[in-house]
Amino acid sequence: MPTPIRRRDFLTGAAGLGAGLIAAPTVLHADEPVVIRAGALKLIHSIAPYFYEQFVPAGYKVEVLPFETPAECKNAVVTKSIDFGAFGIAAAILGAAAGEPVVVIASTCNRGMAIIAKKDSGINTIKDLRGKRVAVFPGTTQEVFFLERLKMEGMTIRDVEPVRVSFSEMHIALARGDIDAYVGAEPGPGVSLSSGVGQLVEYPYSTPMGSLNMVFGTHRDLITDKPDLVRVMLGIHQRATDFAAAHQDALVAMASSKLGQKKEAIEASIPNVELTWKLGPKEIEESKIYADHMLALKQIKRVPDFATFFDTSFVNAVKPT
Known part of the structure; x- marks a missing residue:
């Protein structure tokens, strides 16, 4: 017959187990x-x-x-x-201009934007967008580029009917006929072009802002408190970016898997995408021009302090491979 477990023995054993659990995490x-x-x-x-x-x-x-x-x-x-x-x-600029502790430490991608219209819509140029329903997502890089392109053509946002649509929904909205055109981000334009739903109006890179698009940022406290961690992450970002840029088949497979898009759509997007981690005087100058445009458009009340907004020390420390 099994020896009964006395309450005192159980509690003693549990106490010992509890002590082990408390001490265990260190190990x-x-x-x-x-x-x-x-x-x-x-x-x-x-x-x-x-x-x-x-x-x-490791x-x-x-x-x-x-x-x-x-x-x-x-x-x-x-x-x-x-x-x-x-x-x-x-x-990034919106945050920094508002005093948020966001710091740009590298680039992520240039280009990646496009103005797409419905196929056979007769919309072939920026001026053809007058009076049309154009999807633009507020507070994005694409919006600033579009507003500048309108200005270059003697137009303003009041000359079109802006519609708020997220990037992932722009192609669908165009296909449904909810909009006449959109100012999108890849792979949306690639999807529209490869499927025959849309036609290219232009890649909006003719402004003084060039093809500046996505950046890589972190919190100012992380740079101060854990600079070694930032260096490790920058190394990972650099190697991953270079690999993706140099291996198109891997890029297509990964993008198709993560974004849920067909291979043909991804392949149509790739020529309009420049993956990069490098951050230097050219990117900073384009960012300053960009901030000036945002200030003129009253999207920000002041330009960021670029001395603290950009930190190129981590990129500069990367050894050439």
């Missing part, structure tokens, strides 16, 4: 990796983060979190919900 977690949280957008020019896993050094783990809009990703950096994020330069 159990000693070899666990440092987790880095990185934000990415659901766009092909934000695809590099999905290659991070291949280039993470002792670290990167978790990639997808965001629908640039502002959401930037806000997650500001609130420290994530450690690093890839978002448009417009979102």
Whole structure:
């Protein structure tokens, strides 16, 4: 017959087990990796983060979190919900101009934008958009480029009927006939062109802002408190970006998998995407021009302090490969 367990013995054993559990984490977690949280957008020019896993050094783990809009990703950096994020330069400037502690430490992608109209709509130029329903997402890089292109053509936003549509919904809205055109981000334009739904109006890179688009940012506190972690992340970002840019088949496969788009659509988008991590005087100058445009458009009340808004020290420290 089994020996009965007395209450006193059970409690003593439980106490010992509890003490073990309290002490255990020091041992159990000693070899666990440092987790880095990185934000990415659901766009092909934000695809590099999905290659991070291949280039993470021992002792670290990167978790990639997808965001629908640039502002959401930037806000997650500001609130420290994530450690690093890839978002448009417009979102970064909006935050920095408002005094938020967001710091740009690298680039993510140039180009990646397009103005697309419905196929056979007769819309072939910017001027043809007059009076048309045009999808534009407020607070984005695409919006600033579009407003500048309108200005260059002697037009303003009042000459079109702007419709608020997220990037991922623009192609669908065009196909349904809800809009006549959109100012989108890849792979949306690639989807519209490869499917025959849309036609290219233009790639809006003729402004003084060039083809500046997405940047890589973090919180100022992270740079101050954990510069070694920032260096590790920049190394991962650099290697992943270079790999994705140099291996088109891998890029197409990854983008198709993560974005849920057909291979043909991704392949149509790639010529309009320049993945890059490099950040230097040219990008900073274009960003200053960009901020001046946003100020003139009254999207911001002041330009950011570029001495603290940009930190190129981590990019500058990367050794040539």
